[in-house]
Amino acid sequence: MDHLLLQLQNSPFAFWLSQGAFPPIITVHSMGMAILVGLQGIINLRVLGIGRGGLPIPAMRRFMKVVWLGFWMNLVSGVLLFSIYPDKYVHNTLFRFKLSFIVAGLVIGALLNTSLLSVGDEYAVEGPKASSPARAKALAVLSLACWISAIVAGRYLAYSTFADIGAGAG
Amino acid sequence: MMSIVLAAASTAASAVAGAGGVIHAAAGTVPAAAAAVHATASAAAASTQSVAAQMAALTAQAEAQYKALQAANAAAHPILYWMKMTPVGAWVRNSEWAFPFLQSWHFIGMTMLLGVVGAIDLRVLGVARAIPLAPLHRFLPLAFIGFGINLITGICFFCHDPWVYAFNTSFRIKMLLILLAGLNALWFRLGVFLDLDRWGPGIEASRLAKVISAVSILIWLGVITAGRYIAFT
Numbered sequence: 363m364d365h366l367l368l369q370l371q372n373s374p375f376a377f378w379l380s381q382g383a384f385p386p387i388i389t390v391h392s393m394g395m396a397i398l399v400g401l402q403g404i405i406n407l408r409v410l411g412i413g414r415g416g417l418p419i420p421a422m423r424r425f426m427k428v429v430w431l432g433f434w435m436n437l438v439s440g441v442l443l444f445s446i447y448p449d450k451y452v453h454n455t456l457f458r459f460k461l462s463f464i465v466a467g468l469v470i471g472a473l474l475n476t477s478l479l480s481v482g483d484e485y486a487v488e489g490p491k492a493s494s495p496a497r498a499k500a501l502a503v504l505s506l507a508c509w510i511s512a513i514v515a516g517r518y519l520a521y522s523t524f525a526d527i528g529a530g531a532g
Numbered sequence: 533m534m535s536i537v538l539a540a541a542s543t544a545a546s547a548v549a550g551a552g553g554v555i556h557a558a559a560g561t562v563p564a565a566a567a568a569v570h571a572t573a574s575a576a577a578a579s580t581q582s583v584a585a586q587m588a589a590l591t592a593q594a595e596a597q598y599k600a601l602q603a604a605n606a607a608a609h610p611i612l613y614w615m616k617m618t619p620v621g622a623w624v625r626n627s628e629w630a631f632p633f634l635q636s637w638h639f640i641g642m643t644m645l646l647g648v649v650g651a652i653d654l655r656v657l658g659v660a661r662a663i664p665l666a667p668l669h670r671f672l673p674l675a676f677i678g679f680g681i682n683l684i685t686g687i688c689f690f691c692h693d694p695w696v697y698a699f700n701t702s703f704r705i706k707m708l709l710i711l712l713a714g715l716n717a718l719w720f721r722l723g724v725f726l727d728l729d730r731w732g733p734g735i736e737a738s739r740l741a742k743v744i745s746a747v748s749i750l751i752w753l754g755v756i757t758a759g760r761y762i763a764f765t
Contacts (some may be wrong), residue, residue: 389760393753395639400647404671411673416667421733424660425651513643514636521632 367448379446391439395516398432399427399509402471404472406502409474409494422480431470456522462517467508474501605695613696621691630688639705644678646752649717653745656737662680665731702765706758720744 370376379387408414408422444451450458477498494502562721606613615621624630648671690697697703724741731737737745 379543385761385764389757392639392756392760396643396646396756397650399643399663400650402646403643404651407671407674409589413667413670415670416664418664418733420661421660421662421664424662425654426661428654508556513639517636518629518632520635521629 367452370445371448373507376445377440383442384446387439387442391436391443394432394435394439395513396432398429398436399513401429401432402467402509403506406474406506409478409498409502411494411499419478423475426471426475433468434519450522451519453521454519456515456519460512460519463508463512467505467512470501470505470508474498474505477501554590559562609694609698614697615691615694618691621693622687622694624688630692634685634688638682638689642683642756643680645675645682646678646756648672648675648678649748649752653749656741657749658736658742658746661736662733665737666728666734669725669728697762700762700765702758702761706755706762709751709755709758713748713755715746716748716751720748 405422405425408417408419477495622632651671652665654660655665655668701724720741723744724738727738727741730739
């Protein structure tokens with residue numbers, strides 16, 4: 363495994379990436395993050411009751427396709443970033459935390475989206491019914507927690523050094 | 533550095549040559565030869581000392597030049613100097629985890645700001661047209677909170693070393709783009725805000741609103757790009 367990663371890190375492709383492709387790729391990664399977490403966050407907040415007056419939940423769900431656009435941007439850019447310095451990430455606990463938060467965030471997002479399918483148009487109007495089911499609210503809180511944690515883990519990951527990781531490969 | 537080493541080598545060589553002369557002159561008497569060896573050792577020690585003294589002098593000179601440069605910078609830009617000397621600046625400079633901590637908040641603030649602004653802009657452009665615009669626009673305070681978080685954390689970054697940012701082209705472009713984004717938002721407020729109530733579920737926004745929203749998305753993506761390039765400029 364480590365041998366393969368070392369080969370990847372020493373490949374001409376990784377060299378090309380590290381030479382000048384890093385800034386544009388990290389930029390795309392930030393844009394994808396803003397799109398994914400920003401729009402998922404708006405959906406979550408609506409489910410939690412912020413701005414609920416007259417804002418139909420079924421209509422808010424239409425933003426999910428843009429959320430997925432952000433996800434694919436970040437999956438592709440993330441794989442490219444990983445291939446530049448695999449040994450910075452592969453043994454890094456923060457990286458594992460970040461990936462765990464992302465996977466959890468995706469699963470919870472999908473569950474939330476499914477549970478909102480049963481939410482009819484009556485939730486669009488003001489009044490007691492405008493508030494979403496308790497299950498959806500719990501999922502929305504968890505989703506926010508996962509994505510914020512993923513961002514924080516990612517930021518601390520950028521500042522973790524090779525020495526902290528203990529791998530010493532390469 | 534190299535010249536210092538070469539100078540040290542030539543000094544040592546001449547000291548040895550001098551001592552060799554002493555040995556030659558005193559040939560025949562053992563105590564005199566021993567004294568000559570002693571002289572060689574002291575000459576070498578003296579030359580080591582002089583190299584150390586030379587290096588110390590050069591270091592002091594470099595330090596003095598650096599301090600003079602710092603003083604000149606401080607005199608030329610007193611506001612930047614004052615910002616650097618604030619407790620906030622000192623904290624970000626000296627704390628190991630201040631940067632990732634502040635950056636976490638900067639990214640969360642960015643997500644709040646771009647999430648709300650992006651959602652409104654996308655709806656205006658026709659994505660998720662089933663959303664009525666007026667209630668969606670009520671998320672706007674969240675964007676202002678995000679902007680506030682980023683203004684505060686951004687000032688913290690700036691204070692850690694104002695010279696890094698003030699003369700950085702990417703940073704200047706980023707500030708200009710944020711100003712343009714603000715003016716663009718003002719255009720939205722003055723130009724189409726009163727029409728928002730009419731753009732209910734499924735109703736298309738006006739061409740003017742679409743132009744403003746498209747410009748808004750482009751500017752904010754530009755802000756992200758310029759922000760990321762600060763570190764590479």
